[in-house]
Amino acid sequence: MHTNKLAGETSPYLLQHAHNPVNWYPWGPEALQLAVQEGKPILVSIGYAACHWCHVMERESFEDEATARIMNEHFINIKIDREERPDLDHIYMDAVQAMTGAGGWPLNVFLTPDRKPFYGGTYFPPVKAYNRPSWKDVLLSLSQAFREKREDIETQADNLTQHIGQSSQFGMQSGIDLQLPKDELFTAGQCESMYQQILAQADKVWGGFGRAPKFPGTFTIQYLLRYYHYFKEDAALQQALLSLDKMLQGGIYDQLGGGFARYSTDEKWLAPHFEKMLYDNALLVDVLCEAYQLTGSKIYAQTIRETLAFITREMTSPEGGFYAALDADSEGVEGKFYTWSLEEVEAVLGVQADIFCAYYDVTAEGNWEEQNILWIQQPLAAFAAARGLDEATLDGTLATCRAKLMAARDGRIRPGLDDKILLGWNALMIHACCKAYAALGDDSFKEMAVRCAQFCVEHFPQPATNGAWYHTYKNGEAKYPGFLDDYAFMIRAFIALQEITGELGWLYRAKEMASFVNTHFADETGHFFYYTIEGQSDIIVRKKEIYDGAVASGNAVMAANLWYLSIVFDNRQWADQAVGAVASLAQTVVRYPTSFGVWAGMVLQLVKGTKELAVVGQEFITRMEEINRHYIPFKVLLGAAGDVPEFPLLQQREQSDKTLIYLCQDYHCLKPVAYIKEITNLI
Known part of the structure; x- marks a missing residue:
């Protein structure tokens, strides 16, 4: 007799299922060994605390005694919080998409005892409906098939697992000559082609891209803003601002409390799916800061303030970390709050x-x-x-x-709060607070960023390792090895922190972490990174994530990080790595820019160049703050009171009693100036 083993977990999603009559296990050695011992297939059910249809399926099926009996008799049942274990979610989501052509949550996938997938789907109703078989029918027919045709099932599962491993090479070209000059590898023509592709998918009436359901598409909006900045193409700016304005006027934005819901179910942004995720709010603040710097529009400044006020009020822990999400439902009803x-x-x-x-x-x-x-x-x-x-x-x-x-x-009765603190999502919000401080100069945003960063530095590093960090934290305990996104986003946050505080220590942290990622995540090509750290033994394949989806691909962000740090520390190898990654994906990015928005921005950056700004002298912080107010999409900004030999941009720059700004590109510098306004026409 097994019993439900979820009560000892910290994930709010797992705890929601701790009282089900299903004998749920968390993913781990106990359940995986039991499946092998008993020769039973594994049912893995994946969701997250703010997921509406996950709650529906729980009420209809997992709380039902008769259904639970079938599950307990025929399967080893494992519950996974996709935000705690995105690595497992990626693998099994790929499997279900390959089998059915669709995906989503709740994700229910059936595995052989050696963890290979052979059948799956998303939501299954308690009785046959919506052209979907009933959950009980699925359970009974699969357990029968597994008993009677186990060999066929295992062959099929082997083939599918192989397919998942190969699919993460999508779009990567090998054999590109990286000795070619950058202006041959990356061209203005590619940038224009991406712009045209984006505009072809744009909704010219309601903003956004594609049809309902509509997601914010922040990376694509950001590309349009930057494209406009460099090529003065008015239609790019108009589409970007239309998209932002319609979201800000829509129901996807909480008109009373600030903050954004995850997506809109209609093309007008009226009816959101009401859950609010930390990452969406971070990414929307990012892009609103750029829109504000470009236009000076009051409404963007107000929305940034309201959104960060919402984060402070409802999603910040007493220690300064940021919580993961707010539920769509309250009192069991979606959107009631x-x-x-x-x-x-x-x-x-x-x-x-x-x-x-x-x-x-x-x-x-x-x-x-x-x-x-x-x-x-x-x-x-x-x-x-x-x-x-x-x-x-x-x-x-x-x-x-x-x-x-x-x-x-x-x-009113509040929606449920998912109060785990995820490293990567916190890093996104640190970055957003840095950008908000840069754009608006409000000290509270800088304090939010620094406080959260200090919290992460204190609680996430794994003790007695050479630089490994954990992925998630709750109730005083951090756990699960960090994933590529966690490290990539944290490096980017460290870079942003130096730009607003002038403290070079953040850059040393970024450099140290980038070296760690290169050692423990790099693939055989030397240009890309695996999603999981080397030596992680509980996954059936080591995947590479390259799409920019709801959050950026860790690979795209690492390419940008390595490029930035290569300039700061004069590291030619890191520059070549970044260029190699972008070059080997460039064809795919140009073809599908809305799926590779961050990569698209990298192509644009490599075409237009990176402005290197060094500020040296006693007033360096004030001058850095003045520079930060300006819209300079692709820049490296360093400051110090005097020369700092470890940083080439800060070497031999000091002039007594003066604070000077040096503008350089590819290490060629112009004559220094005292104020940024003297060179804004060059930026």
Whole structure:
């Protein structure tokens, strides 16, 4: 008699299933050995705490005694939190996509006792529906097939496992001559071709790319902003800003509390999937900072402030780390915390309700499932003009109304919080806080970044190793070996911290971590990295992730990191590595820029060059802050009070009683200037 073994876990998702009658195990030696001993197939069920359909399947099937009996009798049942073990999720998601052509969560995949996948799918209903077989039918037919046709199943599983291993080579070209000059490997024509491809997929009315469901697409928006900056192509800027503006006016943005939901279920950004993830908010702050630096638009500055206020209020631990996610559901109902009936709004706002409801589209019949999601159909200036109202007065009235509704909403039952702290996602938010400080100069953003970085430095390194870090932290305990993303994003965060604090120690940390990644994650080509550290024994294949999906590929970010650090430390080998990675993917990136947005930005950077800015003298911090206000997409920025021999850009630069700014590219420097405004035309 086995029992449910999840009660001792820290993952909120696993703990949600700790009381199921299913004999769940966490992934680990106990369950994996049991499958081999008993000769039973393994059912791996993967989800995450903020996942709506995961909750539905739990209520319908995993809490049902009769269903649990079938699962317990025929399978070894393992529950995985995909955010704790993205490595396993990637492998088994690839398997299900190869078998069915579709993927998503909950992910339910059946493995042979030696962990190789042979069948899988996403959500299965309790009775046959939506053209999907019932969960019980699936369980019974698979356990019968495994008993009667085990040899066939194992052959099929072997073939599929081989396929997964090979599929991570997608799009990589070998045999590229890296001795060619950079301007032959990377061209303005490639940049234009990517821009045209992106525009062909762009929604010219509602912003974003492709059809519903719509994800934020921050890397693609960022590419358009940077492309505009260098090539002055107005349509690039218009599409980027349209995408941001429509999201900011939409229901995907929490109009009362700030912060973004994960994606929109419709093309107008009205109805989000209400879960809020740390990484989306970090990436949207990143791109909003660039839009603000480029346009000076107040609305972008306000959204950055509101989003970081939401992160501070709802997603920051007492120690300064950032929590992973907020659930879509509260009281078992999706979106209940965020939606309003007309009566509720009128009860809170009284006489001000009419104008508020007109602006935010609140009606008696509702705009979503008989409730109202607050969203803006007409920008403030146009709305005020159409009604003959003073814009500033209206703005003040709406702000007062929002504060009243927010206070009322605070009395509601809150959505569940996934309070684990993930290294890579924290690094993304540190980077976003650095960019927000650079753009807006608000000290609280710098404090957020430094405090979280210090928390990570204190709690994530693995003791008695030569530089290995953990992946996740909760209740005083860090665990699971870090993945490529964790290291790549952390290196990028360290780089950003030096640019806003002027403390060179962050760059030494970045260099040390980059060396570690090169030693323990590099593949045979020397240009790319595996997702998992060498020697990790519980995975069936070692994958390479190169797509830029909801978060950037660790490989893309490592290429950018190595390029930056190669300039800072004059390391030719790291520069060649970065160029080699981008060059061997360039053809694929140019063809599919919306799937490789960060890589696309790297191609653009290698075409347009990297501005190297060194500031030396007593006033170096002030001068760095002035430089940070400007939009300089591809730059290396270093500062110090005097010469620092370890950094070529800071060597022999000191001039007594002066603080000087040196602008260099490829180590050729212009005559130094005292203020950035003297050379902005060159940047």
